[in-house]
Each structure stands twice: as structure tokens, then as C-alpha cells.
Amino acid sequence: MDTKHCFSDNFAPNWYRCKCGAEVHRSDMEQRKNEECPSRVREAAAKLAADPLGAVALARSIAAQERRLETDKAKLRNLQSTCDHDWSEPKYTPDVREAYSTEDLHGHFVEGQPPRMVHVPREEKPKWTRTCRRCGKVETTTTVAETVTKAPRF
């Protein structure tokens, strides 16, 4: 925290005042602006005593960010719910669990033998994803509609 004078009050032509009462002429400004301000030093000490770890300020900042996040989320929900969606082509984005081997827990354990391993095959659950080009909304589905295509046969 800055504890130097803050000569922000231009109370007369070429004269400036800090809130601690210190006054300076423009010509001395360069020299005096690095002096410690007793009033700001006191303020800094009081702030430090009230929140020695900076934790109170951090908690307050987090709470403010969370409020902003909630507001933004509500705004986005509102925009996306009223959007006249322009969907991209659906992409195939399956949930995949790769194959793996594991100990056979149901098998018969034979003393002195290494445990029997079982192979669990790869599993793929179909899923499709589409994104709106206008509002960025992402939708996924795991259901498919059966379509019957008729082709002429000669």
C-alpha cells in the first residue's frame, strides 16, 4: 500500500494539498512527493491490524467475483434461451473407456499361483454434440432417431 503523500487537492494556483494537511508548491512537488504521509501511514497500519493475513480482503474479493459469475451465468442463460439457434453439424463425440486388464475377483484363487487376469474390452457409448454458431450453446445427445431411406431398385 502506498503511504506517500497524495497531493491531489489543487486548492490554489500552483498549490497542492494532501488530505493530511501538507501543502506543496508545484516547484517542490518532485522533491516532496516521496515523503511519507502520516495520515496514510496510519491508515495502512489500521488496515493491517484489521486484516493481518489479508484473508478478510481475499474472502471479500472472492465473494464479489462469485456474485459477478452468477450474474454472467444468468445473462448467458437468458441469451441462450432466447437465441434463434443456428446449429453446427452434429459431431460424433462418444464416451470411450479403453480396454484394460484386472485381477479376476470372482475367480478361484490358487495358493502359490499368480492371480488370474481378466480382460475388460473397450467400451464406446455413442454421443453426438452440436454447437450453436450464434450463442455458443453446446448440446449433447445419446439418442438416435431411426430413419428409413428408400432407394429405387431396378
Ligand SMILES: [Zn+2]
Ligand atoms: Zn499526506
Ligand SMILES: [Zn+2]
Ligand atoms: Zn444459439
